[in-house]
Amino acid sequence: MGARLAWIAQRITAVARVLVRASTGTARVVTERLPLVYHVTVVILSAAIASTIPFTLAFVAEKLLGYWSAIRDERTFLVGTEVAVALLLVFLFNHARTNWANRRLAGMARAAGMVHQSSGSGLLSRRSARRLKERHALRRDIMIIGSTGFRTFVDPRGDLHTAIEHCRTAKIMLLDPESPGAFARARTIGEPEITPDRLRTQVQLTIAYLRTFPAAHHRFRLKLYPEPPLWKLVILGDYAWVRHYHPTLDVRLLPEYVFAHRQDVEGLYAAFYQYFVARWNDPAIPEYNLMTGELSVREGAFKETGRALPGGHLP
Incomplete structure (x- = not known):
């Protein structure tokens, strides 16, 4: 009895293998013949339409003549x-x-490599931009040029508040609150609440926030530039998010453009990337030490330690 059941099982297995091979061959033949069937169908439809054109035109002309005789007067x-x-x-x-x-x-x-544009005023557009940045920054080395960083990093509603947590490393350039550029920014922005003291406080809060991350001095590098901000530039992997700092307007009111990295030479991603690298490697821009709270300038192989940012020392 057992031998008979085994023989039946072998036969069923053999039949199943034959059916599988047949279905595979049929699918391959059908797939290979689909273009031929498509072309034959197009030819048949073209011939049918062409053969009906005289009758169609005659019918339309007859109807038009009938309508014209009724409405010509x-x-x-x-x-x-x-x-x-x-x-x-x-x-x-x-x-x-x-x-x-x-x-x-x-x-x-x-041609410029632009893949996305979001307005600065819409709630939905800001939410969509924040989600995209979180996805682009995930386990990536990111590069950022901003003003104070407070509304970008510290504010829980900031567009990089979550992205900075999940990135691998970050090079950040912020406005030096003690520089002439900070005073010029506070003077031209046209908002009473934007003062040099407020800019200084926001930079200090951003530094304090960055220090809360484990191994912050290894993950994050911070430099403070002295000129008034020109671009809000966020490079997240293969995407560059760009906004223009208008002298008299809040940057959040302006649109944001996204440029993707491509292999051609026409896109603007490479230009913004090179702009950041040139700014970051500028020896005149001091680097802020997250451990000691001091600014230092590198000149050649020497490192000169300068002033400390007020309120920047560790407690």
Whole structure:
């Protein structure tokens, strides 16, 4: 009895193998013949449409003649038809021109490497930008140029508050609150609450926040530049997020553009990346030591320790 069951099982297995091979061969044949079937179908449809054109035109002409004989003496209807057709043509031509201009703009944006643009005022756009930055910064080496960093890192609603936690390392450049650039920024921004003291406090809070991370002095490097801020630049892996610091406007009110890294030479990602590298390697820009709270300037092989940032020492 056991031998008979084993023989039946072997037969069933053999039949199953044959069916699997047959179905695989059939699928391969069908897949290989799909382009042929597509072309044959297109040829048949083209022939059918071409053969019906004379009958279709004759039917349309007959209907038009019938309608024309009924309305050719209706002046009001004819004038209304002419106006409607004229408006329709104006709409179509304007729409075509707008589409053509949009296609040109889209082509220029693609050539520049732009892949995303978000407005600075919409709640949904800010939320979408924050999620994208979190994904782009995950376990990446990131590079940032900002103003004080308070609304970017410290504020829980900041667009990099979560991203800075999950990045691998970060090179950060902030505005030196004791520099002439900070005083110029506070003077031109046009908001009463933005003062040099407030900028100084925000930078100190950002430094204190960065120190809360484990091994902060190994993960984060911080430099303080003296000029008024020009670009808010965030490089997260293969994406560069760019905003312009307007002299009299809050940077959050301005749109943000995203450029992707590509192999061609037309994109702007490489230009912004090189801009950051040039700024970071500028020997005149001091580096802030997160352990000692001091600013130091490197000149060649020597390191000169300068002033300490007020409130920057560890407690």
